[in-house]
Amino acid sequence: MSEPVDVPPFVRVEELDGLPGRVVLADMRWYLDGRSGRAAYEGGHLPGAVFVDLDHWLTGPATLEGGRNPLPASEVFAEGMRALGINDDDIVVAYDDQGGVIAARLVWMLRTTGRRAAILDGGLNAYLNAHPDSLSAEEPALADGTFSVRPWPTEVLAEADEVVGPDVLTVDARNRDRFVGEQDPVDPRPGHVPGAVNVPCRENLDGQGRLLPVQEVRDNFATAGVDQSTASKVVSYCGSGVTACHNLLALEHAGLGRGRLYVGGWSAYSRDASRLVETGPGRLI
Numbered sequence: 001m002s003e004p005v006d007v008p009p010f011v012r013v014e015e016l017d018g019l020p021g022r023v024v025l026a027d028m029r030w031y032l033d034g035r036s037g038r039a040a041y042e043g044g045h046l047p048g049a050v051f052v053d054l055d056h057w058l059t060g061p062a063t064l065e066g067g068r069n070p071l072p073a074s075e076v077f078a079e080g081m082r083a084l085g086i087n088d089d090d091i092v093v094a095y096d097d098q099g100g101v102i103a104a105r106l107v108w109m110l111r112t113t114g115r116r117a118a119i120l121d122g123g124l125n126a127y128l129n130a131h132p133d134s135l136s137a138e139e140p141a142l143a144d145g146t147f148s149v150r151p152w153p154t155e156v157l158a159e160a161d162e163v164v165g166p167d168v169l170t171v172d173a174r175n176r177d178r179f180v181g182e183q184d185p186v187d188p189r190p191g192h193v194p195g196a197v198n199v200p201c202r203e204n205l206d207g208q209g210r211l212l213p214v215q216e217v218r219d220n221f222a223t224a225g226v227d228q229s230t231a232s233k234v235v236s237y238c239g240s241g242v243t244a245c246h247n248l249l250a251l252e253h254a255g256l257g258r259g260r261l262y263v264g265g266w267s268a269y270s271r272d273a274s275r276l277v278e279t280g281p282g283r284l285i
Contacts, residue, residue, distance in 0.1 A: 007091055007116040009107065009249040010100070010211050013130045019091050021116065025049035026084075026094040028103040029124075032186070032239075044135035046095065046127055050084045050142065054242070057081070058105055065160075067268035068186075068240035069105075074149050077109065081147040085140075088115065088148055095120035095127070099209035101201050101243040108245035108261070113150040119249060122210040158235040158260040160269055163193050169230050170196040171259075173238040173247040174266065181279030186239060189270040191279035193237065197224035201238070201246040217254045226256065234259035240267040 006020045016023060027049045029037035041051040052058065057080030059069040071077075086092060092110055094103035100119035110117035120126065128134070163170045172179050172192050179198040181190035192198070204217050211217065221227065226234060231251060238244035241263035248259050262269075269275055 007118050009111070009118055009253045010121045011093060011118040012121045013126050016093065016120075019093075021089065021091045022087070023091045023093055024084075024086055025120075026092050026103070026106060027051045028054065028094045028096045028106055030054045030096070030102045030242075040097070042137065044137055046124070047134065047136040047138075048140050049095075049136075050086075050140060052080070052084065052094070052106055054102070054105060058109060062267075064271055065264065065268060067264035067266075069242055069263070069267075071109070071152055071241070071263055074113075074151050078147050078149040082145045083142070084145065085142040086145040086147050088146060090116070090145070092117040093120050094118075095123040097124045097209075099123060099202060099205040100211075101246045104201075104246035104249050105242045108248060111249075112153055112156050119246075122208055125209055156258065156260050158262045160262070160264060160272070160275070163235050163237065163262050163269070164195055167233065168235050169226060169233040170235045170237065170262075171224065171226065171247060172196045172198045172266075173201040173236060173244045174198075175200050175202065178239075178266075181277075184266075184270075187266050187270045189277050191270070191277040192266070193269060194276050194278040196237075196278070197226070199224045199226070199247055201243045201250070204247070204250045211250065211253065214254050217250050218256065221251065221254065221256065226251070228256065231256040231259065235262050236260070237262040237265040237269075240265045 025046050027041045027045045029040045060072040062068050094106045096102040103119050107117045179192045184190040236244040236247045
């Protein structure tokens with residue numbers, strides 16, 4: 001796997017002009033409740049930003065084994081990036097209006113295939129705070145980019161059979177009520193992978209949707225048992241492999257390594273009736 005260089009996983013608005021290369025802003029608004037991210041983009045976006053359709057370019061067809069949002073074929077991903085005018089050597093800075101937890105999917109996909117990419121810290125709101133009344137409804141004219149096909153590196157991926165056991169530290173990025181099984185609005189069984197720990201990705205953000213200071217991020221992970229001695233064992237999951245990417249990028253930003261992604265997440269794991277699930281502290285069903 002090629003390592004992305006020069007660009008950390010999170011950048012602030014004031015750092016955009018200092019990035020070492022051509023910057024492409026990517027609007028990654030997408031909503032679990034079915035609202036249209038495309039409509040939000042058309043209603044106003046960062047000047048020059050392209051809209052990246054998560055359902056079209058960043059996921060493959062849903063399956064029982066792969067969950068709601070499996071990775072697309074690498075050829076499909078490359079096609080989508082080319083159509084948006086993105087080149088292999090560009091720096092893609094992705095944003096949303098949810099603290100980057102959706103934008104993280106694109107950033108993780110780019111970084112794990114050796115490209116330079118980052119989440120815009122604080123997203124849309126941070127940009128508006130720095131540049132009031134600056135949103136644009138104009139879509140940029142796009143020429144095809146030169147984005148190559150690269151396979152998904154297997155060393156950063158985990159399968160369902162690898163998320164339970166002494167050799168992994170499985171981290172659930174979902175909100176705590178879903179983790180403990182109080183409710184689940186989209187998946188068939190409430191609860192979590194047995195033995196998993198909970199680091200809700202949104203709890204690594206402040207009230208403005210910005211990433212907490214590095215030491216506070218480290219403390220959040222440490223509370224769940226993730227530190228320098230255990231971080232190499234981390235497998236991150238969420239509902240379907242989107243917000244789990246935010247935890248992986250926060251882990252990297254905090255200097256704790258990169259971890260692996262279980263893309264199928266709870267949407268795949270909970271549908272397999274042969275697998276035990278855990279609700280609350282140590283209750284297996």
